Amino acid sequence: METMKITHLYPKSLNLYGDMGNLLTLVKRCEWRGIGVEINEVSIGDKIPESNLYFMGGGQDCQQVEVSREIVQYKEFLIEQRDKGAVFLGICGGYQLFGHYYQPFEGKKLLGAGLLDAYTVAGKKRFIGNVTVQTDFLVSKTLVGFENHSGLTYLQGETKPLGRVSTGHGNNGEDKTEGARFKNVFGTYLHGSVLPKNPHFADYLIELALGHSLAPLDDEIEIKTHKSLVGKAY
Numbered sequence: 001m002e003t004m005k006i007t008h009l010y011p012k013s014l015n016l017y018g019d020m021g022n023l024l025t026l027v028k029r030c031e032w033r034g035i036g037v038e039i040n041e042v043s044i045g046d047k048i049p050e051s052n053l054y055f056m057g058g059g060q061d062c063q064q065v066e067v068s069r070e071i072v073q074y075k076e077f078l079i080e081q082r083d084k085g086a087v088f089l090g091i092c093g094g095y096q097l098f099g100h101y102y103q104p105f106e107g108k109k110l111l112g113a114g115l116l117d118a119y120t121v122a123g124k125k126r127f128i129g130n131v132t133v134q135t136d137f138l139v140s141k142t143l144v145g146f147e148n149h150s151g152l153t154y155l156q157g158e159t160k161p162l163g164r165v166s167t168g169h170g171n172n173g174e175d176k177t178e179g180a181r182f183k184n185v186f187g188t189y190l191h192g193s194v195l196p197k198n199p200h201f202a203d204y205l206i207e208l209a210l211g212h213s214l215a216p217l218d219d220e221i222e223i224k225t226h227k228s229l230v231g232k233a234y
């Protein structure tokens, strides 16, 4: 049976706001198609294995400190995996550590894996609320989710956003961008879990990770949920 290998990076440190729901979505959308999923949980001190897809959730600044210390040791390996076509999905705090660094209000700069040409600095205001993103790389032109962050992320070079916010703040509340993508690396501030209510994004990631298209699923409920959230304000 075809199997997709997923590595869950530091769930004991970064796993806020139901980010686990993203993994459950990837597992179910594979299983419903007869595709097996093998999940490796990587904790602080564990070696990071080769994988089809890497997932890292969100977390408070304090948890990001320990993950930053750890992930920089694997920077070369993770960039090599990126360049071989591995898929990465980082949510909020995990997204921030896929970039070059996150500078919290207090304390030292937290270095990241450098998978995305992006950096994050602490902002004075916490952005909390529903977000709708207009995007152009997915079959459905919108992504919906919930943001809760004070970090302000700025994209550089060839790293592009997932799209532009039509509701909510997104990366920094200034340039109307949300999230980031470069090669098969994706970062987003959309919590809530982002994948259950954006099945088109979930399938896009699975297709990239497996290297082939997928049979369609009956997504009536997921699409109804998605549409009920498009444009939902705070």
Ligand code: GLN
Pocket: 016, 057, 058, 059, 060, 061, 064, 091, 092, 093, 094, 148, 149, 150, 151, 152
């Ligand atoms: N600590 C980071 C911030 O506040 C990330 C928060 C999160 O992962 N929700 O921006």
